[in-house]
Amino acid sequence: MSKENTSIHEFDLNLICEYFSQLERQGPGSPEVTIKALSFIEGLSETSRIADIGCGTGGQTMVLAQHAPGHIQGLDLFPTFIDLFNNNVQKHHLQERVRGIVGSMDKLPFQPEEFDLIWSEGAIYNIGFERGLKEWKEFLKPGGYVAVSEASWFTEERPHEIEEFWLDAYPGIDTIPNKIAQMQRAGYVPVASFNLPVNCWIEHFYALQTEAQNIFLQKHAGNNAAEGFIANQRHEEKLYYRYKNFYGYVFYIGRKL
Structure with a gap:
């Protein structure tokens, strides 16, 4: 298997963390999509409590905090991400309402x-969509909301090359109707779902990686693992x-029964 076809899961986590720590967002998205x-979500107030799980460095969390009342707790597995997250909190003067902690989803x-x-934007796949929804429900108040973006198929059939790639990278990928059914089975009333526009991938994710990739390769010149990771990206x-x-990302919003 060539380096570019290697699953991202086969690369060293420290390399992955170092690379994505250079980026404002660790996955496709945009401020407009977060706001949409x-x-x-109804009923949020100054006393509301919000968790952003798999928050990364907090690109989307800062947008969330600027448009939603209440207190926000970001959680991510990587200490480097949380350090950058809390630096971003300070830069945006949100330290009275927002805090990042290290933890596992x-x-x-x-x-x-x-x-x-x-x-959770682009992160629930780490535990699996349906499993995450089921387990996280315990931490929601009755009538509380969950909002997650998730890789999904737009069609029932697709070319073999892309199907093979995604089934290797994330076997939990599925069609939008099946994802909504999973949300229902997990104990939520589906409220809304919408596809992330193409610019979330091209302008807000891939276009920002060119410089980051060059810096990363210069720093790790001659490192086969680093070169293989960038080839994969x-x-x-x-x-x-x-x-x-x-395929693309889809936002799914549900309310706990």
Whole structure:
């Protein structure tokens, strides 16, 4: 298997963390999409509690904090991301309402029914969409909301090349109707779903990586693992341009029964 076809899961986590720490967002998205998803959430107030799980360096969390009342707790597995997250909190003067902590999404350090809203952009795949929704529900108040973006198929059939790539990278990828059914089975009333526009991938994610990739390769010149990782990222980008009509990210918003 060539370096570009190697699954991202086969690369060293420290390399992955170092690379993505250079980026404002660790996955496709945009401020406009974050705000749109937030528009489907009702009843938030100054006393509301929000968790952003798999928050990364907090690009989307800062947008969330600027458009939603209440207190936000970001959680991510990588200490480097959380250090950058809390630096961003300071830069945006949000330290009275926003805080990042290190933790794992499969063992959340929260209290039952602590939150009015659980947010996660492009990260729930780490635990699996349906499993994450089921396990995180414990930490939502009755009537609380969950809002997550997730890789999804737009069509029932797709070319073999892209299907093979995604089934290797994330076997949990599925069609939008199946994802909504999974949300229902997990104990939520589906409130809304919408596809992230193409600019979330091209302008807000891939276009910002060119300089980051060059810096990363210069720093790790001669490192086969680092070169292989960047080859993998560039291959993923080429596949997106070729097959973007067949898949993308979808925001799913649900309310706990």
